[in-house]
Amino acid sequence: MAQTFTWNAGSVAMAFSYDAESPVTVPSIVMKGIEVVFPHRVPIVEINTVGDGHRLSCNKLTHTVLGQTLRYRRHREESNGSRKALTIELAAPDHGIAVFVRYEVDGSAAMVRTETTVVNENSVEPVILDSITSWTSSFGAPQGGGADMRSWNLTEGAYDWLAEGRWRTTPIADLLPAIGQELTNVDPRQQHAVISSGTWSTGRFAPLGILESRELGLTWLFQIEHNGAWRWDVQDDTVDGVIALAGPTSENHNWERVLRQGESFTAVPVSFTVGCDFDAVIANVTDYRRAMRSPHRDNDEPRVVFNDYMNTLYGDPTTAKELPLIKAAGEIGVEIFVIDCGWYDDSGDWWPSVGEWIPSATRFPGEKGIVEVIDAIRDAGMVPGIWLEPEVIGVKSPMAWKLPDSAFFQRHGQRVVEQDRYILDLRDRAARAHLDAVIDRLVNEYGIGYFKMDYNVSPGAGTDYRADSPGEGLLGHNRAYCAWVDDVRRRHPDVILENCSSGGMREDFAQLSRFQVQSTSDQQDYRLYPAIASSALMMALPEQSANWAYPQADMTLEQAAFNINTTFLGRFFLSGYINRMDAEQHALTAAGIDAYKRYVQPVVGKARPFWPLGLPEWTDTVVAVGLDAGATALVTVWNRDGGGSAVDLAMPRWSARDALVEQVFPEPSATFSRWSADWDSGTGTLSVDVPAGGYVSRTFRLTFV
Structure with a gap:
């Protein structure tokens, strides 16, 4: 007889069902009053091993023998402050393994984090893991409705260096067409698999997807919280679609983990939420990210950053260049x-010489050396920050031969080299000790209060040194890096950490939950950046999103304002030769920072993003993004050589409310025209007259009454 129990955690309720002949499944989930039921149920975990494989031959993450074989053993609930957790213990006695599926919810967010642990309890033969899901679910339907796989659309993100966050939406019916599988009485092999390899977790694709069915009134958002290799699938199970999320796999990442008797392995964490529409799940994931990240005093009102690199010094700092x-x-x-x-x-x-992190005496001459520059930063009332690329050692660095081979990625006994860099393996004690000494010296001796941590190479499959497979060595390093960052935070709790990986190549939540700042791109063309800047809020919190603004002395004032607006609704992140500006340009840049401090800085740490024109296409001529701060909203509109007509910005959240509309940057003046912006409370629409041609931008604040 089937048994059912329900777990209640904050605004989340999950029901679970099981019996002696069937795996544990989920009949229903409720989040913030939105209920989804599952006419087609799938096991809560799928595990593929060398010795068991699939029950239906395919390369899916699902349809595994163990997924169908595992049976309920027991469950337990835990509470820790606002956090609640549920662990369901499963067993496959004939295979000698136990599995623990853990769910966690913070009371302030309608989103579930989950992960899977596999234990070899008593199998004399090693259990060789090929893949493990941390979450599997069918698409489901509203209460009283039926599943309709082809009513859903999938939104996913494509990434590349200089072209991050290109989101596109595709009907599931196009990705997984009807192929007559009903005649075979067997689920088809077809799936849409999204795969990331190496250490650039967003080097090609986003570890996040959104499934939306307007016909059913349901939307899923899911993400993989890992800074290395991962895979997520959307699959065809004939009667409904299925979502499966995993870390590295044997097939895709040269990953295997061998569990000998008594050993265990925990898969990478993932998280999911469900709501009535796109805006609802974005609100849920925003709340979740704030609840689950590391606390820091800089989170609520992020400070304004200047960095000397982009379109400025390009890695050639000297005392003479820095002081102005x-x-x-x-x-x-x-x-x-x-x-x-x-x-x-x-x-x-500078590229192949990284790794020792001793200030240059050539670039910073004189008795004080780089301290002269750091003192000047502090004397000007600013926090001194510095760039590091901690996970690499250049082939020309003295540290390349001071550290043992065990400190580096290796395959078949040879160090892995990628673009003149060796890759540090942070599983190694000597590697960690070196980096700890660097951080402590820069903080304690030089007073550094901000680290930009970059990562500009990816080492392929990983390292086979002290690992069952290269992918397992890579996973161990990924986790050791996160643990190292956590330890830096414990030792230096006030230091601000920026995550940069060739721009936005690691915008995953494993990183973003640990860093206060996320560099979103290395894009040097200010005309292209708005599409990246607005889309960045899909992965990072507004207060983390560091979109470069690099106004220059040879730009017009409108071009400079366009630049500043690109960073305005996030973490204000400035570069450029500001010392070469004339009085008007200098005043405009100062006005931008002042407006940011007045209008954005006080609210950005609590605001939620929205896209009044939808997520932008890469070539859209008009781009818009907004911040929902409750009683107020901020909206930036960029015109990229288009415009010439009224643009309707959809803001239904505030329909039926009157609004005061102000143009807050650049403010209207003899130099900057006021763009007509009319609020229609009946439809919740802001109609903005965007002038034709040029690269111009305005930010508006709406105060609702």
């Missing part, structure tokens, strides 16, 4: 000044 930039930054209200790459290099080639 520092003076200008202090004058316009910058709060953090970051010295980027090259500060350690005497050779003139």
Whole structure:
């Protein structure tokens, strides 16, 4: 006889069903009053091993023998403050394994984090893991409705260096067409698999997807919380679609884990939420990200950052070049000044010399050396910051031969080299000790309060040194890196950490939950950046999203304002030769920072993003993004050589409410025209007249009554 129990955690309720002949499944989930039921049920976990394989031959993450074989053993609930957890213990006695599926909910967010642990309890033969899901679910239907797989649309993100966050929406019917599988009485092999390899977790695709069915009134958002290799699938199970989320797999990532008797392995964490529409799940994941990230005093009101790299020094810092930039930054209200790459290099080639992290005496001459620059930053009222690429050692760095081979990624006994860098393996004690000494020296001796942590290479499958497979070595390093960051935070709790990986190549929540700042791109063309800047809020919180603004002395005032608006609704992130600006340009940049501090900084740490024109296409001529701050909203509109007509910005959240509309940057003046912006409370629409041609932008604040 089937048994059912329900787990209640904050605004989440999950029902589970099981019996002696069937695996554990989920009959229903409720989040914030939105209920989804599952006419087609799938096991809560799927595990593929060398010795068991699939029950239906395919390369799906699902349809595994163990997924169908595992049976309920017991469950337990835990509470810790606002967090609640449920662990369901499963067993496959004939296979000698136990499995623990853990669910966690924070009371402030309608989203579930889940992960799977496999234990070899008593199998004398090793259990060789090929893949493990941390979450599987069918698409489901509203209470009283039937499943309709082909009514859903999938939104997914494509990434590349300089072209991050290109989101597209595709009907499931196009991805998984009807192929007459009903005649075979067997689920088809077809699936839409999204796969990331190496250490750039967003190097090609986003570890996040959204499934939306307007016909059913349901929307899923799911994400994989891992800074390495991962895979997620959307599959065809004939009567309904299925979602499956996993970390590295044997087939895709050269990953295997061998469990000998008594050993265990925990798969990467993932999370999911369900709501009535796109805006609802974005609100849920925003709340979740704030609830689950590391606390820091900089989270609520993020400080303004200047970095000397982008379209400025390009890795060639010197005392003579930095001091004028520092003076200008202090004058316009910058709060953090970051010295980027090259500060350690005497050779003139900063790329292969990274790793020892000793300040250059050539670049910073004189008795005080780099301390002269750091003192100037502090004297100007700013926090000194510095660039590191901690996970690599350049082939020309002295540290390449001071550290043992065990400190580096290896395959078949040879160090892995990628673009003139060796890759540090942070599973190794010597590697961690070196980086700990670097961080402690820079904080304690130089007073560094901000680290930009970059990562510009990816080492392929991983390292087979002290690992069952290269993919397992990579996974171990990924986790060791996160643990190392956590330890840095424990030792230096006030230091601000920025995550940069060749721009936005690691915008995963394993990283974003640990860092206060996320660099979103290395894009140097200000005309292209708005599509990246607005889309970045799909992966990062507004207060984390560091979109470069690099106004220059040779730009018009409108072009400079366009640049500043690109960073305005996030973490204000400035570069450019601000010391070369004339009085008007200098005043405009200072006005942008002042407006940010007045209108954005006080609310950005609590606001939720929205897209009044939908997520942008890469080539859209008009792009818009907004921040929902409750009683107020901020909206930035960019015109990229288009416009010439009224653009209707959908803001239904505030329909039936009157609004005061202000143009807050750039403010209307003899230089900057006021764009007509009319609020229609009946439809919740802001109609903005966007002028034709040029690259121009305005930010509006709406105050609702």
